[in-house]
Amino acid sequence: MERIKTALISVYEKKNVVNLARFLRDMGVEIISTGGTYKLLKEKGIDVINLSDYTGFPEILDGRVKTLHPKVFGGILALKENGAHMATLEEFGISKIDLVVVNLYPFERAYRMRRPEEELIELIDIGGVSLIRAAAKNYRECVVVTSPEQYDVLMEEMRERDGKVSLLTRMKFAREAFRLTSHYDRIIEGFFAGILGKKEEEKEFPGVLTLNFAKVMDLRYGENPHQRACLYREEGTGFSPILSAYQHHGKQLSFNNILDADAAFSLVLEFEEPCACIVKHHGPCGVGKADNILDAFRKAYLADPTSAFGGIIALNRTLTLEVANEITSSFFEVVIAPAYEEEALNTLKKKKNLRILEVPLDEYKKEHFYDMRKIRGGLLVQDADWEEDDPSMWEVVSDREPTRREWEALKFAWKVVKWVKSNAIVLAIQDRTLGIGGGQPSRVDAVELAIKKAHSQGHYTGGTALASDGFFPFRDSIDLAAEAGVTAVIEPGGSIRDREVIDAANEHDIALVFTKKRHFR
Known part of the structure; x- marks a missing residue:
């Protein structure tokens, strides 16, 4: 690795950049800089070259175009061992750039603050991302630094190695660079997805699914003490x-x-x-x-x-x-x-x-999101089962209509059963659950468990409502519910034996409602 001789510094976050620039000048490194960074370094008495003086081309379009110039990217991407590359640099008066120090416009911070669309558009960094990717691509010959937290590592290596940076550190910085640009792009993609809105989002699943999660904290352990665990936040999402x-x-x-x-x-x-x-x-x-x-x-x-x-x-x-x-x-x-x-x-x-x-509910609203389940080597993705059911779509299929109190109990139980592990059964009255049977491999077992749980707590199950997250494949669950005194049942329907189940409900004078919607979990 050769000594660093020329650096390009263009940062939005100015933290510790003055100290870094002073160190680089003390090490004999020539510094090229832009806009606010150039102005700051000049004010601090640091010898620095204005990028516009170097390229011979001013910043244009209100700063939208600053660094996008062949004299910049040629200096970053040229390979020293390639004679044709070096001849091109000499022909056009391009300096080889050995170090790029860049951080990006704070799009993510502004996005989280819900700034106006026009402001967010202007915070989409183009030149900075391009500089980072170019330097990271040519990491063997150009060190890329994207965070003030990396400055100390850079300076320590340059001190110990007489102005040089090891290949390992260059690779680590390059990896962080691409991680940063990937994260940055994912946040911007989420911004545009939000503009397009829920209906556009629902039309199809993306051909390539890019997920972006930021680490929140390490956990003491996972589901069991021998499992390591960590909590991440999905970037660009709403209420959690x-x-x-x-x-x-x-x-x-x-x-x-x-x-x-x-x-x-x-x-x-x-x-x-x-x-x-x-x-x-x-x-x-x-x-x-x-x-x-x-x-x-x-x-x-x-x-x-x-x-x-x-x-x-x-x-x-x-x-x-x-x-x-x-x-x-x-x-x-x-x-x-x-x-x-x-x-x-x-x-x-x-x-x-x-x-x-x-958990303040000021920003809470029901909105579309994806439910994801990890499998070995893959990921299952589905729309989250979050939207409210419409009772006007339900159908009373029994001879008897539910009473007013039964309707209240059925609606309550149906809301709850949605959150119970399948096969799921909920026994309830109008305002409370009495017995919950979940996670059973057979539906009749779930019915039996819900009744058993209710009776174990001394609850009277006569006149109760029963909700099932899936259809009943046989009449046995209805018979068992009737024995416990259940008078109203709500379930999706859709079994090839629905007629058998309806007949059982009528035999027991049970009001039976089909929701035509399943809620497996």
């Missing part, structure tokens, strides 16, 4: 309950805490009324709604106090002192709510290890 949350108190969230808290909060967001949910192992064990959040929590907790122990609580209303007192009377891992009364927060903090999360 957990990643938008402020943690008031408690230990760091675990891998399982994050999964359960996300599931619990997603469920309560289904309801306009005050709603509470308690989740264990990614599935709800109790859900309640009421005119106030205290009663909603009590209904959710009393649905299955045994399973609720050590669970995650989610509320869609401000957590009050009365609710806090009830929570602290038992053991829970996490509580998540949109706001807290001050006294309630102080009460909850008495529980040393209780994680307390606040």
